[in-house]
Every structure is written in structure tokens, then in C-alpha cells.
Amino acid sequence: MTSPDLPAELKAALDGKLRGFSRNDAAGRAASISKTYRDGGGSGAIRSEADALAYALARMPATYAAVTAGLNALVEIMPDLAPTSLLDVGAGPGTATWAAAETFPSLQRFTLLDANDALRALALGLVTDSFRLRDVSYERGEARAALTSADTADLVLASYMIGEIGEAEQRALAELMWQKTRDTLLVLEPGTPAGYARIIALRERLIALGAHVAAPCSHDGKCPLQPPDWCHFTQRLQRSRAHKQVKGAELPFEDERFAYVVLTRAAVVQRPSRVLAQPVVSKVEVTAKLCTTDGLAFRKVPRRAKADYASARRWRWGDAVN
Numbered sequence: 001m002t003s004p005d006l007p008a009e010l011k012a013a014l015d016g017k018l019r020g021f022s023r024n025d026a027a028g029r030a031a032s033i034s035k036t037y038r039d040g041g042g043s044g045a046i047r048s049e050a051d052a053l054a055y056a057l058a059r060m061p062a063t064y065a066a067v068t069a070g071l072n073a074l075v076e077i078m079p080d081l082a083p084t085s086l087l088d089v090g091a092g093p094g095t096a097t098w099a100a101a102e103t104f105p106s107l108q109r110f111t112l113l114d115a116n117d118a119l120r121a122l123a124l125g126l127v128t129d130s131f132r133l134r135d136v137s138y139e140r141g142e143a144r145a146a147l148t149s150a151d152t153a154d155l156v157l158a159s160y161m162i163g164e165i166g167e168a169e170q171r172a173l174a175e176l177m178w179q180k181t182r183d184t185l186l187v188l189e190p191g192t193p194a195g196y197a198r199i200i201a202l203r204e205r206l207i208a209l210g211a212h213v214a215a216p217c218s219h220d221g222k223c224p225l226q227p228p229d230w231c232h233f234t235q236r237l238q239r240s241r242a243h244k245q246v247k248g249a250e251l252p253f254e255d256e257r258f259a260y261v262v263l264t265r266a267a268v269v270q271r272p273s274r275v276l277a278q279p280v281v282s283k284v285e286v287t288a289k290l291c292t293t294d295g296l297a298f299r300k301v302p303r304r305a306k307a308d309y310a311s312a313r314r315w316r317w318g319d320a321v322n
């Protein structure tokens, strides 16, 4: 399993950029960018080098952790996967590319696409000293146009991106990303009901075009969850001192909530159940909410079933279990 915390090389690159940069200024910029997101705006608020760095300091650790969690879930289902090429759509500061490089030593060709000049410049600055990433190709442009002329890739990623475009555009982009996917597509969004709704719409559309779901679902059928319930997961990550300062936070960690889907061209052989919430453990039994091949299930594992109970006690929200 790849660690959810930023790799040392990326931390050092961010620290290098931070030298001579006021953390109060970064905190102010990060707060204003977050407010824009909360108010329904997008990355258009990130216009300068200072904005891009503030955004990266505040958000890169959490988006990196979430993408890593999605990729770890994929590796668990398809342990032999060894993609050699990557396409990162709406790559921003390159977060998902770093997570994929860390997860898959097999990756050799990295292509990133984004419309935001400041984030692109930061991404290129962060990879300068990285042996594996310094030769990335980073196309500047609107996603659909840039994707149209991009080569296909084994692995295509879109992390925290599709929520920034309109619904009709999301449909078109989903199909185009799938066209460019040779093996696997991972799309990840904030773990809100709206983020989940975007993931489910894309999932349904691409299943209709022949995609199979590798994670988190145990099946390619309709999602069994009914509103107000929604499928999402959480990933804990450590906060560095700079991260705490920029976020004005006290706690040494944060929990990032995310929704995701991994779609593959190959049929999925392993279909474990997925734990959809933190299980409740009592002295009598473990009760777990599961997505199974037969739909939603609330499984009770009694203490008297000693071995099963012992393993169910270790289940965590997001785990694949049998």
C-alpha cells in the first residue's frame, strides 16, 4: 500500500518554493480560494504564482491522500496492473501524477493537461528535481480540446476536476477520457452528495459504453444507495507545520472525504465487498454496512464465530473484504 502522506521529494520541492514566502499571506490566499470553492466557484480564483503555491500548500496533501487511497483500492483488486503511460486531466499542481508515480513504478510516460497557467507553472517547478517526473509533458489548454489531441494512456486520472465544469461538458469529457483510456480510468471528487452524484452519473454513462467497475463497487449494476445516503470514503493524513499554518489548523492530522470510481476495460475477476462506513464493534458482534455483488447488506458477525469476528474487528471504512 502506498502511504497517503506526500513523498519526501514532493515535500522538499514544496518547502523549497515556500522559502521567502509569507505563511500569513499564503493562509490569506488559501482561505480566499477555499471560500471561492465553497461558494461554487472553481480554480479560476488561482491566478498568480503565490495563489498557486497557497492552494498547493492547503490542498495538495489531502488530494494526494485521496488519490492514493483510490489507487491503493485499484491495486488491491488488480495487483498485476503495471501501467506505463499516464494522462492526468485537470492536473493542477500535478497531485494525482505524483500519487500515480508513487503507486506504479512501471509508469514511464506522464502527460498532464490543464487550463490554469499558474498551476501548470507550479507543477513544472515542483518536478524539476524529480528523476522520474522532470520530463513530464504538461499541455496547457481547455480539457476537451487538449484531450482530443492527446495520445491514449494506460491509466487516465481526473482528480477533483469534473466538478469545475457544467453537466453537458462532464458527459462529453467522460466519454472522451474513456476513449483515451487503454486500461484504467480513475475519477475522484469531494465526498459530498454532489461529488458522489457526478461520480455515479459518469459511472453509469461509461458502463453503458462497456466499462467495468474495479472499485469501490462490487458490481457493475445500479448503485443500491438511496438518498440521502451517498457513497464516500475518508482518508486520514498527517499535517506538516506549514500545512497547519496555512490552514490555521491545530490538529496534526486531517480526514479527507472523497468519492471515486475506477473503471477498467478488462472484466474484473475479484469482486470483494466494500465497507461503506466505519463498522460498529460491540462485545456481541461486529455490524458492517457493505456494498456486495448482491447489493447493500448490513452484515452481523457474532463474537461466537471467533475467527470471523477477529477479522471483522479489523475492518475499516473503505476496505475490500470477503
Ligand SMILES: C[S@@+](CC[C@H](N)C(=O)[O-])C[C@H]1O[C@@H](n2cnc3c(N)ncnc32)[C@H](O)[C@@H]1O
Residues within 6 Å of the ligand: 042, 043, 060, 063, 089, 090, 091, 092, 093, 094, 095, 096, 113, 114, 115, 116, 119, 141, 142, 143, 144, 158, 159, 160, 161, 164, 165
Ligand atoms: C480543484 S483543481 C484539482 C487539481 C488536481 N487534479 C488535484 O487533484 O490537485 C481542478 C483543476 O481542474 C482544472 N480545470 C477545470 N476545468 C478545466 C477545463 N475545462 N479544462 C482544463 N482544466 C480544467 C483547473 O484549472 C484545476 O487545475
